[in-house]
Amino acid sequence: xxxxxxxxxxxxxxxxxxxxxxxxxxxxxxxxxxxxxxxxxxxxxxxxxxxxxxxxxxxxxxxxxxxxxxxxxxxxxxxxxxxxxxxxxxxxxxxxxxxxxxxxxxxxxxxxxxxxxxxxxxxxxxxxxxxxxxxxxxxxxxxxxxxxxxxxxxxxxxxxxxxxxxxxxxxxxxxxxxxxxxxxxxxxxxxxxxxxxxxxxxxxxxxxxxxxxxxxxxxxxxxxxxxxxxxxxxxxxxxxxxxxxxxxxxxxxxxxxxxxxxxxxxxxxxxxxxxxxxxxxxxxxxxxxxxxxxxxxxxxxxxxxxxxxxxxxxxxx
Numbered sequence: 001x002x003x004x005x006x007x008x009x010x011x012x013x014x015x016x017x018x019x020x021x022x023x024x025x026x027x028x029x030x031x032x033x034x035x036x037x038x039x040x041x042x043x044x045x046x047x048x049x050x051x052x053x054x055x056x057x058x059x060x061x062x063x064x065x066x067x068x069x070x071x072x073x074x075x076x077x078x079x080x081x082x083x084x085x086x087x088x089x090x091x092x093x094x095x096x097x098x099x100x101x102x103x104x105x106x107x108x109x110x111x112x113x114x115x116x117x118x119x120x121x122x123x124x125x126x127x128x129x130x131x132x133x134x135x136x137x138x139x140x141x142x143x144x145x146x147x148x149x150x151x152x153x154x155x156x157x158x159x160x161x162x163x164x165x166x167x168x169x170x171x172x173x174x175x176x177x178x179x180x181x182x183x184x185x186x187x188x189x190x191x192x193x194x195x196x197x198x199x200x201x202x203x204x205x206x207x208x209x210x211x212x213x214x215x216x217x218x219x220x221x222x223x224x225x226x227x228x229x230x231x232x233x234x235x236x237x238x239x240x241x242x243x244x245x246x247x248x249x250x251x252x253x254x255x256x257x258x259x260x261x262x263x264x265x266x267x268x269x270x271x272x273x274x275x276x277x278x279x280x281x282x283x284x285x286x287x288x289x290x291x292x293x294x295x296x297x298x299x300x301x302x303x304x305x306x307x308x309x310x311x312x313x314x315x316x317x
Contacts, residue, residue: 041112043089044252045196051254053116053124056185057095057199057206057247058087060107067110067306075182076173078242079103086110086308087250091186095199095247098171101207101215101239104248109301112275112311113250115209120251121216125200125230127193133229134193134200144191146202148220149180151244170243181220197249201229204247213238219245252312271315275307288315 040052047053060073063084075094079085087107099107105115116124131137134144141147155174156164163169176182186198193200200206202223205215218224218232226232273284281292281303288295296303298314307313 041252044250047120047124047195047197048128050123051120052252053120053195053197054087054089054113054249054251055197056089056091056093057204057249058104058107059090059093059185060085060096060099061088062086063110063306065306067308074173076176078171079107084110087113087248089249092184094176094182094184095204097176097182097204097244097247098173098242099207099246099248100242101213101248103242104207105209108248108250110305110308111250112308113252115207115248116251118208118210118214118216120254121200121206121208122230124193124195124197125217127195129194131229132231134191134197139229142190143188144199144202144223145183145188145220146218146223148182149178150221151175151178151181154178167243172244175244183220201232205234205245207246207248210235211239213241215246215248221245271317273313273315275311275313279307281307284313284315290315 040046043055044052045055059075060079061069062071062073063069063086065084067086069086073079073083073085073096075096076098078098085103085107087104087110101115108114125134126132127134129136133139152164152169152175155172155178156169183199183203185203188199188203191200191202192198201217203220204217205219206217207215212235214233214235215237216233217230218226223229223232226234271288273288275284281295285292285295292303294316295313298316299312301307301313
């Protein structure tokens with residue numbers, strides 16, 4: 001009979017042999033589960049493994065021509081026409097209002113993201129249960145920032161007309177600095193989807209990518225007039241419209257990327273490349289045997305805009 005040390009050695013060798021046989025069978029489910037979930041950048045969450053969405057309503061940074069952050073943009077004012085703005089998903093920030101859909105789309109693009117489609121936004125807001133609110137099927141008072149005060153009435157009382165509802169009055173920087181209006185991102189901790197996206201109902205309306213100009217979710221004063229909670233939708237304004245009640249958040253990956261590149265390649269699914277630190281468009285184009293112009297066209301970006309780490313590019317065949 002083998003001695004005790006020899007028995008231990010035999011058992012150890014047997015364990016190693018069994019381990020060599022296990023990975024393919026035992027680790028396959030874990031590998032498959034990981035493959036179903038996109039690698040979402042910091043500040044984003046995965047929605048059913050289908051796409052990533054910002055966990056928080058966007059705030060803005062102003063950058064230079066090389067994409068270096070110069071300062072945070074004031075959430076109480078409209079970005080100037082030639083400003084280089086980048087969308088950020090940050091906890092504890094006052095989200096950006098006073099922004100048009102076109103500006104929001106550009107800010108998402110500068111961050112290597114895009115505006116969410118209507119379907120994506122609704123899917124993220126409703127969650128797996130399909131409820132009318134991020135947290136379930138019935139409204140619960142105090143869960144979200146949806147019972148605030150009217151800043152227009154606070155400033156103007158019972159007055160009517162353009163002095164209250166004109167474009168200048170609706171973009172007065174004082175509005176969202178009044179107590180009881182917009183809240184910092186994540187402040188309402190229970191206003192969260194199962195995936196981890198905060199404030200999708202209330203706080204600020206959120207632009208989607210709808211070409212006709214659509215924003216969803218309601219804001220701190222109303223989440224019911226145009227639909228309940230996640231179903232709240234406004235289509236009455238064009239893509240250049242802006243006021244104190246409208247913000248946005250970004251998405252990344254998913255079917256919208258494939259759709260954007262459809263028709264540009266007949267030889268199979270489009271390839272994608274996630275930008276790494278120090279990479280350039282010309283270097284990426286050379287790596288794939290493509291051209292800067294082709295990549296920019298397929299990805300829907302301006303070749304003069306700086307690319308940033310984490311940005312997803314479509315590589316045409």
